[in-house]
Amino acid sequence: MSLREVAVTGIATTPFGKHLDRSLGSLASEAVAAALDDAGVGPGDVEQAVFSNAAEGVLTGQEMIRGQVALKGTGLAGIPILNTENACASGSAAAHLAWLAVASGQVDVAIAVGAEKLFHPDKQRSFFAIESGTDRSLTREGEDVEGGSVMMGAYAAGARAYAEAHGDVREALAAVAVKNRAYAADNPHAQFRTPITADDVEASRPVADPLRLLTCSPLTDGAAALVFTAAQPGDRVRVAVSTLVSYREGSSVVERAASEAYRRSGLGPTEIDAFQLHDACAFAELAQYEQVGIAEPGKGAAAVLEGRTGPGGDAPVNTDGGLLSRGHALGATGLAQLAELGRQLRGTAGARQVADPRHVLSVNSGGWMGGDYATSVATLLVGG
Structure with missing residues (x-):
């Protein structure tokens, strides 16, 4: 099938953090208005919307028509609205569908919107x-964390297995957390912006060995939106490819999604100027260095300790602070990752700007099948 070229012309994120006084719809509306303004289009120009949310059904009971409810005050009422629920990869799945709608020629303008409110008076409801x-x-054996997250138990088990094979990872995990917080210090939308040190990480509460509180992503509220349009001369951010894969026993979904993006774009890992990776915890980021080709197997820890994934490195990762410091608002996360990469290509990322980026890659994964993510989306953007 022949696909036409698609541009990202509107980019928006709300501040991420604790928004107890805000509704899901108000966060979504803020992101939509800002993205449309950034694209220079109005609600009447949008022909399709894809809305992403992961947890609203469990937390509030709002199921089935979340997008229609959240977007009812945005001027988008009446157009086709699709709802995506794909765990932590919901936002990038929404972007994937909006891109496909424009790339296939079905519409000329589409918007992907992701919003999440994870803070709840009963934190156990959030978990x-x-x-x-x-x-x-x-079974949950070996994965449960008392009073906390099954996912962090699974990540911790993976970190212990990795350490047994390749050596202690605690220093590298701390380095990931410190790096991402340093990037977040220059991101006005990040939840946590105060710089931290390795000593701060070590002093933070243990979660599941070897993970500590500052190496785990926080509960977060927030929203993000992207406008996709048929590409025109002068567009500064274009979609090279978006690939979506699901769990298959015996293979890494992250590796498969990234490899397919490289294959279809004709690019390789060394040609990527900035990455957004799914750092639900510091070990998740470290493991993905190897899965997306930043580092050779067993060399992920060295990549961060040598400064390769930080400012001035050859493979900067999570320049907005990532999930660890920007925050992980499930349904908005994948779109926030792409928003950051769009800003990098535009040259508007401020103090965290990567020098002359041309090709950038986001990998957003979600769900857990007991040994790997349930799904992963890799999106490769290029500068115009």
Whole structure:
């Protein structure tokens, strides 16, 4: 099938953090208005919307028509609205569908919107909502974290296995957390912006060995939106390719999604100027260095310790602070990742700007099948 070229012409994120006084719809509306303004279009120009949310059904009982409800005050009422729920990869799945709608020629303008409110008076409800993105038919042995997240238990088990094979990872995990917080210090939309040190990481509360509080992503509220349009001369951010894969036993979904993006774009890892990776915890980021080709197997820890993934490195990762410091508002996360890469290509990322980026890659993954993510989306953007 022949696909036409698509540009990202509107980019918006709300501040991420605790928004107890805001509704999901108000966060979504803020992101939509800002993205449309950035694209220079009005609600009447949009022909399709894709709305992303992961946890609202569990936390509030609002199911089935979340997008129609959240977007009812945005001027988008009446157009086709699709709802995506794909765990932590919901936002990038929404972007994938909006891109496909424009690339296929079905519409000329589409918007992907992601919004999430994870803060709840009963924190256990929030953890339960996140756990609903795991395969509930599997046993939890070795994965449960008392009073906390099954996912962090699974990541911790992976980190211990990695350390047994390649050596202690605690220093590298701290380095990931410190790097991402340093980037977030220059991101006005990030949840946590105060710089931290390795000592701060070590002093933070243990979660599941070797993970500590500052190496785990926080609960977050927030929204993000992207406008996709048929590409025109002068567009500064274009979609080279978007690939979406699902769990298959015996293979890494992250590796498969990234490899397919490289294959279809004709680019390789060394040609990527900035990455956004799914750092639900510091070990997740480290492991993905190897899965997307930044580092050779067993060399992920060295990549961050040598400064390769930080400012001035050859493979900067999570320049907006990532999930660890920007925050992980499930349904908005994938879109926030792409928003950051769009700003990098535009040259508007301020103090965290990467020098002359041309090709950038986001990998956003979600859900858990007991040994790997349930799904992963890789989106490769190029500068115009």
